[in-house]
Amino acid sequence: MEFHDCDGAVLDDVEVIEALLRRAAEAARTTIVASMMRPFDPHGVTGVLVLSESHLSIHTWPESGYASVDLYSCGESTPEAAYRILSQGLRSRRSEVLMVTRGLTPPGASMKIVGHHRSYPAQHEGFEATAAEP
Amino acid sequence: MEFHDCDGAVLDDVEVIEALLRRAAEAARTTIVASMMRPFDPHGVTGVLVLSESHLSIHTWPESGYASVDLYSCGESTPEAAYRILSQGLRSRRSEVLMVTRGLTPPGASMKIVGHHRSYPAQHEGFEATAAEP
16 A cells, blocks of 8 residues: 555654554454554654564655555455555545455466555545445 | 465474574665564464565465565665575475565556566576676
């Protein structure tokens, strides 16, 4: 997930970013097992939540209004719910999501792009839910 | 990066996996700033190295001989060097790499798949270097 035109103050606040990641992980129905958050000098935050056999990471560049998020999830999770929480919480006005399947595949099978969406102002619904949100 | 047909004993050894991730991060010319490693019950390891404004993560499923790795890197790094270290260290006989560009893009621009390679036995050179290995 790529978030552009975000609120720079949010992107530079490690406590706000951690709270937002936790809300996103919970909305995606994942289980948080550990958290590691680091402010960068002079700007920006790197944060990783370790989830059950998966993770949610963020890198922010407040000076550019940009944040880069990876959600690796499995099973019954609802990543589109995490996307919405993050998009709103970062106050992003432009975002992009690439969804890739991966995991145990037979020889000859492959990672596949299963979704690629871009969202412009007031179109946060562009990344549609594939399951009901909690 | 997807690694199939790996050595299950390697995939279940948190110390071996951490050492391997560190070697891979160094080979990729990235700077390690923090490490978080967790064994899973009953099998498997999740590990994340936070790098300078980037990260390297792994999830392993020893019972299936499978490991899933993400390397988010920027600037002058050489991710293909990390791939080779990991492929050899996990003793993977089948692997796959998807490379995606991301970052500050103008409206209308996009994340792009810039490489998609599959490697079969004795074809670890399938993911060719784009820069000289250290």
